[in-house]
Amino acid sequence: MVDAVVSFALKRLTDFLIAEAVFLGSVRKEVQWLKDELGWMQCYIASAEEKQDDNPIVRKWLNDITKIAYDAEDVIDKFILQVHDEETKERKSAGCFPSMSSCIKCRKKVNLPEEVANLHDIGNDIEELKNRINDLLRIRELHQLESASNKGDGNSSNSLATLRQLRRTASFSVEKNVVGHDDGTTSLLAKLFGPDRRRFVVSIYGMGGLGKTTLAGKLYHHLDVKMNFHCRAWVCVSQDYNTHDLLLRIISSFGFTTKKTEELKQMNEEGLERYLHESLQGRSYLLVADDIWKIEAWASFKRAFPDCNNRSRVIITTRSQKVAEDSDERTYVHKLRFLTFDESWQLFCEKAFGIPNANGVEEQLKTLGMEMV
Secondary structure, three states: OHHHHHHHHHHHHHHHHHHOOOOOOHHHHHHHHHHHHHHHHHHHHHHHHHOOOOOHHHHHHHHHHHHHHHHHHHHHHHHHHHHOOHHHHHHHOOOOOOOHHHHHHHHHHOOHHHHHHHHHHHHHHHHHHHHHHHHHHHHHHHOOHHHHHOOOOOOOOOHHHHHHHHHHHOOOOOOOOOOOOHHHHHHHHHHHOOOOOOOEEEEEEOOOOOOHHHHHHHHHOOHHHHHHOOEEEEEEOOOOOOHHHHHHHHHHHHOOOOOOHHHHHOOOHHHHHHHHHHHHOOOOEEEEEEEEOOHHHHHOOHHHOOOOOOOOEEEEEEOOHHHHHHOOOOEEEEEOOOOOHHHHHHHHHHHHOOOOOOOOOOHHHHHHHHHHO
């Protein structure tokens, strides 16, 4: 039953993402995050229900997931009602959506300022769901629910934990056709390759959806960066970080393999810090610590990164100005700007029409698109 509920919500999210490629903007990323998290949870649910786990804590946890799935569906419905006319609402009940062109045309009937306000409300709803999901993840770790669901099956591993680990250890893939922030890329590259031989931190900060991770990814994958640093690592920190887990993922991302994975897992935080510190001695390195929410997160593992006077660098991305400014005694802060109108229009055209401009697009759609931007 629980699996069916989450599966249905997951299907609605998937259909929604496909149909709303034009109008989502930053909200689309939030919905994608919610879709991914429900996917991880679905793996856990399938495993727990297959074992018919009678642990009351597990059952309570599964019930809470069900409530989140229902609420996620409500958020989707709330959004769809704002951007589709009555004809589209009727098609929605059959799982059908209009073409991209008709989807844009129907928005001519919508009050745009009111729609933007509703989008903001939906973003807040998703943020609340994210917090609830993170709370469930903390409860799962606190009560060691993986062990409860795997009781009697010593060889099985938790699907959710495995998938989350794969996602977090995967390095960022640079986006193609990135719009805007070319000026930021140029200035930050100059800073990374500057004459200062001491290790320092480059902090990229700004509100959610501005492109902090994208900009960091452009730097991380830049050919000159690959050639100028002996080794690079990318780690996503996030709100529910675990220092031991972070250190393991950083070591893996750097590619240090002098010890076996199981041997590293048995080491405590101090041992992992020492191992990483020794491995980085004499090397110029670049670390990207993406999505840091608290200054304590960076402080919890910064001791592992030596200052060898060889131009090593650390890049962090954060929404917090305090984190950006106080991350290190040697910090360069880069505040991410908003896109210009021309950049926003180019981004809209690429997402809505698949081209960098509106040449060849119906004038009515072009006018409506500019109003939306």
